[in-house]
Amino acid sequence: GESVGLHLPTLSVQEGDNSIINCAYSNSASDYFIWYKQESGKGPQFIIDIRSNMDKRQGQRVTVLLNKTVKHLSLQIAATQPGDSAVYFCAETNTGGFKTIFGAGTRLFVKA
Amino acid sequence: EADIYQTPRYLVIGTGKKITLECSQTMGHDKMYWYQQDPGMELHLIHYSYGVNSTEKGDLSSESTVSRIRTEHFPLTLESARPSHTSQYLCASSEFGEEAFFGQGTRLTVV
Numbered sequence: 177g178e179s180v181g182l183h184l185p186t187l188s189v190q191e192g193d194n195s196i197i198n199c200a201y202s203n204s205a206s207d208y209f210i211w212y213k214q215e216s217g218k219g220p221q222f223i224i225d226i227r228s229n230m231d232k233r234q235g236q237r238v239t240v241l242l243n244k245t246v247k248h249l250s251l252q253i254a255a256t257q258p259g260d261s262a263v264y265f266c267a268e269t270n271t272g273g274f275k276t277i278f279g280a281g282t283r284l285f286v287k288a
Numbered sequence: 289e290a291d292i293y294q295t296p297r298y299l300v301i302g303t304g305k306k307i308t309l310e311c312s313q314t315m316g317h318d319k320m321y322w323y324q325q326d327p328g329m330e331l332h333l334i335h336y337s338y339g340v341n342s343t344e345k346g347d348l349s350s351e352s353t354v355s356r357i358r359t360e361h362f363p364l365t366l367e368s369a370r371p372s373h374t375s376q377y378l379c380a381s382s383e384f385g386e387e388a389f390f391g392q393g394t395r396l397t398v399v
Contacts, residue, residue, distance in 0.1 A: 217392075
């Protein structure tokens with residue numbers, strides 16, 4: 177079940193370094209996974225997604241990796257920039273079902 | 289740019305008042321959601337809808353209610369606001385099996 181009142185874990189990286197944000201998902205039946213970025217004062221925005229028939233998907237500077245064996249999802253950001261500072265949420269859903277489950281989120285700080 | 293809108297963006301209201309937070313989307317999505325999020329904290333699903341005349345409670349207990357009379361509109365109502373309702377409320381919509389689009393949120397303060 178979900179945690180209530182849980183403060184977000186924090187990842188601090190130097191500008192230009194690569195960032196890796198991890199997420200453990202809960203439902204073995206989930207077949208669609210999404211990463212969202214939430215900047216201060218805004219709603220979450222879609223970054224990249226992956227379906228369960230894939231292990232890896234690349235976008236512009238971002239890569240998502242899916243390990244179904246251990247129910248693990250990761251987001252890799254290459255050459256992290258100050259504008260990448262935000263909270264990142266993973267989400268899982270079952271395309272045959274109706275509900276999306278959000279992970280706890282990770283706050284990324286980028287040091288200039 | 290996502291076509292989902294929430295009003296108001298900020299609201300300060302006294303205890304005991306009735307309030308309605310508005311959410312509208314122009315994408316024709318059947319699924320709509322309300323999330324509650326305290327600063328620096330997780331997203332908690334409080335209500336969702338599969339389509340017109342469908343509403344379900346989410347995972348986090350909430351004293352709010354919702355309605356879905358039109359596809360594009362999913363308002364959230366608090367009959368009697370309390371300081372414990374102070375939070376950010378985020379509305380979202382999606383197609384089945386696709387990513388959700390979020391509004392900018394309503395930051396509610398009950399004094």
